[in-house]
Amino acid sequence: MQLTFDCEVGFESVNPNIKPSISLLPLSEYDHIIISESGGKDSMACLFYLLDQGVPASKLELWHQCVDGGGADHVDLMDWPATESYIEAVGQHFNIQTHYQWRSGGIYNELMRKDSLTGDVYYTTEHGEIIHLPTKNGKNNTRLKWPAMSPDLRIRWCSPYVKIDVFRRVLNNHPKYKDKKILVVTGERREESSNRAKYAEAEIHACSNKTRLVHAWRPVIDWNEQRVWDEYEKRRFLPHPAYLLGWNRTSCFGCIFSTADLWAMMREIAPERFNRLVELEQQLDHTIDTNRVSLVDKANLGSLERLPNDARLSQWVEIALNRNFETRDLIMPRWEVPAGAFRGNTGGPL
Ligand code: SF4
Incomplete structure (x- = not known):
């Protein structure tokens, strides 16, 4: 077994x-x-x-x-x-x-x-x-x-x-x-x-x-x-910014299980972080993807469709990529289902 x-x-x-x-x-x-x-x-x-x-x-x-x-x-x-x-x-x-x-x-x-x-x-x-x-x-x-x-x-x-x-x-x-x-x-x-x-x-x-x-x-x-998001809605509680940006899970930003879409989204909003992983793949001569697809090739297969396409994108990116989240921002003025909700269960350690 x-x-x-x-x-x-x-x-x-x-x-x-x-x-x-x-x-x-x-x-x-x-x-x-x-x-x-x-x-x-x-x-x-x-x-x-x-x-x-x-x-x-x-x-x-x-x-x-x-x-x-x-x-x-x-x-x-x-x-x-x-x-x-x-x-x-x-x-x-x-x-x-x-x-x-x-x-x-x-x-x-x-x-x-x-x-x-x-x-x-x-x-x-x-x-x-x-x-x-x-x-x-x-x-x-x-x-x-x-x-x-x-x-x-x-x-x-x-x-x-x-x-x-x-x-x-x-x-x-x-x-x-x-x-x-x-x-x-x-x-x-x-x-x-x-x-x-x-x-x-x-x-x-x-x-x-x-x-x-x-x-x-x-x-x-x-x-x-649905029940999980209902609990957020009840409190108008702001989810982790990863969900606001379209991620369906909050595991590592660069989780090894990330899908092509998630790698493409990471490259779009945090190119330095993405490139750091690309450099490490090259330095180690070993790809994160077990099928030997490089991060660049994988990201090239992905879509940016999930990322918010309005002014909120830069607002959420600013919050997600900084270390100064404020307690006062936890309660939303009005509840909104985040872009990452109901996207299935791919891209994380399941
Ligand atoms: S499997 Fe877990 S620890 Fe490993 S990269 Fe993914 S979220 Fe991080």
Whole structure:
């Protein structure tokens, strides 16, 4: 039986059967409820749902893994520049703690890894500190190749190295979570893919041990996309700017699974970022596309039809490509379905 994996933190799904769900504790009995927050619509739907259930904001935490690293060793490569400030604004709006974790240098450092251990892990605390978890174990290894466009995380290394393992190391090592009852909430939905259709709604999380109980919960697993956008509409809540620009997912800006349209759109709105990836393909003599189609050739096959064709394009580009998203911009004067809604489930790590 082949193990297949997702880009979410903590789960490994075993095909072909749906795993039976475990029973969760009453929400009030968990010491911490951690929402794995990408800034995308499904993790936001989890947040809206938990607040609607009456979970106090003081019990919630938004955790985000910065795929391009953080602090002094951030390297602009894959992510939307706006994502962290968008999540920070969401936290401020609802008065919820936000926490960030990353591997040193993010995807870039792992991509350029040469006969060395993987990078150290860092996390932020509610006191504004950055805590360092040095990597001491493992094998020296060389990458110099892009992650494979595959569901198998042994070769699609980006998801485990910059997200899943980083999340688990922080949860396993942060003293605050020792001997506690923790609920980890993620936003996968069955509608998104045949793989996700088989996920259990709740299960024991990989970080659970004899003294720390960690449950994993996918509260929106049976929601359809309409219901997710209804939650935004109810609050006139501004989606991550990626959706406003026509992206159907908020994963990495330069996700390896991006379609031709998404690469063409990236080249149009962020040519420097696109060209950086093109240069790296040439330097490594290895294409992101597993079928050896270069990014330039792939983008040439794409269409710009999804990008807004009015004055809002430059407004959304300005917001998406900067790191200064403002809390006051989260509530829209009037709700509008974003250009990226209902575009199907392609172009991301499903
Ligand atoms: S490139 Fe895509 S698959 Fe890899 S970590 Fe980013 S979103 Fe996940």
